[in-house]
Amino acid sequence: MTKPNLEFALLTPTQMSIVDRHAARTISIIELMENAGWAVTQEILKRYRPCSVLVLCGPGNNGGDGYVVARLLAQAGWAVYVSSIANPKSGSDADIAAKQWTGMVVDDPESYIKKVGLVIDAVFGAGLNKDLDLHIANLLRKAKHVVAIDMPSGVNGETGQIMGYAPHAELTVTFFKAKPGHYLLPGREYRGELVVKDIGITFEILSQIELKCWLNEPGLWQIPTSELTDYKYRRGTVSVIGGSQMIGAARLSAHAALNSGAGLVYIFALGNRDCYSASSPCFIVDHDSLETALKDLRRKIWVCGPGLLANEVNEILPQLIAANVKIIADAGAFQSDQYDMLKGVSIITPHIGEFERVFGKIKGDKISAARLAAKQIGSVVVLKGADTIIASPDGRVAINQHASSRLATAGSGDTLTGIVATLLATGMPVWESACAGVWVHGEAGLLCDHSWPSAEILTENLGKARDNASISKNIVNL
Numbered sequence: 001m002t003k004p005n006l007e008f009a010l011l012t013p014t015q016m017s018i019v020d021r022h023a024a025r026t027i028s029i030i031e032l033m034e035n036a037g038w039a040v041t042q043e044i045l046k047r048y049r050p051c052s053v054l055v056l057c058g059p060g061n062n063g064g065d066g067y068v069v070a071r072l073l074a075q076a077g078w079a080v081y082v083s084s085i086a087n088p089k090s091g092s093d094a095d096i097a098a099k100q101w102t103g104m105v106v107d108d109p110e111s112y113i114k115k116v117g118l119v120i121d122a123v124f125g126a127g128l129n130k131d132l133d134l135h136i137a138n139l140l141r142k143a144k145h146v147v148a149i150d151m152p153s154g155v156n157g158e159t160g161q162i163m164g165y166a167p168h169a170e171l172t173v174t175f176f177k178a179k180p181g182h183y184l185l186p187g188r189e190y191r192g193e194l195v196v197k198d199i200g201i202t203f204e205i206l207s208q209i210e211l212k213c214w215l216n217e218p219g220l221w222q223i224p225t226s227e228l229t230d231y232k233y234r235r236g237t238v239s240v241i242g243g244s245q246m247i248g249a250a251r252l253s254a255h256a257a258l259n260s261g262a263g264l265v266y267i268f269a270l271g272n273r274d275c276y277s278a279s280s281p282c283f284i285v286d287h288d289s290l291e292t293a294l295k296d297l298r299r300k301i302w303v304c305g306p307g308l309l310a311n312e313v314n315e316i317l318p319q320l321i322a323a324n325v326k327i328i329a330d331a332g333a334f335q336s337d338q339y340d341m342l343k344g345v346s347i348i349t350p351h352i353g354e355f356e357r358v359f360g361k362i363k364g365d366k367i368s369a370a371r372l373a374a375k376q377i378g379s380v381v382v383l384k385g386a387d388t389i390i391a392s393p394d395g396r397v398a399i400n401q402h403a404s405s406r407l408a409t410a411g412s413g414d415t416l417t418g419i420v421a422t423l424l425a426t427g428m429p430v431w432e433s434a435c436a437g438v439w440v441h442g443e444a445g446l447l448c449d450h451s452w453p454s455a456e457i458l459t460e461n462l463g464k465a466r467d468n469a470s471i472s473k474n475i476v477n478l
């Protein structure tokens, strides 16, 4: 495994508590809490005009941060009310912070929550461990403008699931590193603008943690750029199996491969060869047998599934697997609940429905399900959706936010297989190819000048999208 990328690493709440413990050797929790409160206050001051504020403080350190914010906003001249949803344990760091708050503590937050201009949600953060009580949920429900500390209370930081209820925050300020729950749906929809603040924890501490989860952005992987000495074989060769009846899907996949930079694109047609030949002068449509095609050592990357019937997959996929080529399996390859038949492929790209058809209903969270599936078949799993997850059999996971509803159109998945195949054909490692392909796919959608591109239009943007993936370094919060 290559050196883990620190920039885009996401930490689960459990990993964050390990970070806290290590950090506590050089900086006290009370100091971190002060820094956290200060960071939140700065972000509020940047965005809001002075107004009345109700700070809802829970019993843990999230509540502790809330007491600090209350004190600093009051010092800035704001009218601040605090409600202690539950008192901190006596002598705890949160208790120390609470004692430094000398302003108004209200016993009836219900009568303030609708009147104030802003509500600070400091009820629960990383320590949320059960569903929110009804009375807390009903209180938070009444808040109009909410700034959440670390996480909107009720959003599970690891899974993005809502535990009973969570408020829709306008702004969430988190510390050191973002958490998976900030990017996974539905949590992402609750956190509003996300700001990650440095509170004095050094990056070296990350060496104490086995990083497993990242935000999918350029820099997590690197796509080869064009070279003066490029030639078609170096750009990469992609072969697509073309179905005998549904010929559009394989063509879209092949077009996507070409337009994202493949040097050569073959279609091995199971029928309708002339239609495939006529669809682009750039495609090479096989005339020989599959056995002959597989003997060509340059043809190591195959797309199998778009537009294929179950019997076609059953016939072809085992031959590809036996030939030891790299396979991207999609669509038609997900018609059975026998995941064993996928063992030996490099990457699968199912949407949730296809995933559940093969691996069964997702019981827990999507990350765990995708990780388990990747392990079961020994392949990278791209679980497609508005928060696509790319899971490797070795446990690495990337969460993609670089996408939009522009990708929600028939044939869009076929284009993804073509992009990923091209990147794999450049020699990029498997998980990185899948991650980069997902990002480039999202970028192709975002490059459209309207919201409703067809899959064909998406393929036209792929060259530019790939260029942007090579130059883009910054995280984009969509």
Ligand SMILES: NC(=O)C1=CN([C@@H]2O[C@H](COP(=O)(O)OP(=O)(O)OC[C@H]3O[C@@H](n4cnc5c(N)ncnc54)[C@H](OP(=O)(O)O)[C@@H]3O)[C@@H](O)[C@H]2O)[C@@H](O)CC1
Pocket (backbone or CB within 6 Å): 016, 020, 029, 032, 033, 036, 058, 059, 060, 061, 062, 063, 064, 065, 123, 124, 125, 126, 127, 128, 129, 130, 131, 132, 133, 149, 150, 151, 175, 176, 199, 201
């Ligand atoms: N990361 C950093 O570097 C720093 C992090 N900081 C901050 O610390 C926060 C994490 O603090 P934390 O561990 O004390 O957890 P927190 O979320 O405050 O709550 C735990 C308490 O809530 C309770 N409880 C939980 N769920 C409940 C429910 N549904 N309903 C009722 N009760 C529930 C739970 O009860 P228990 O299970 O113990 O009975 C426990 O008492 C983090 O989010 C960040 O804001 C900074 O201060 C410093 C630097």
Ligand SMILES: [K+]
Pocket (backbone or CB within 6 Å): 062, 121, 122, 123, 124, 125, 148, 149, 150, 151, 152, 153
């Ligand atoms: K919170």
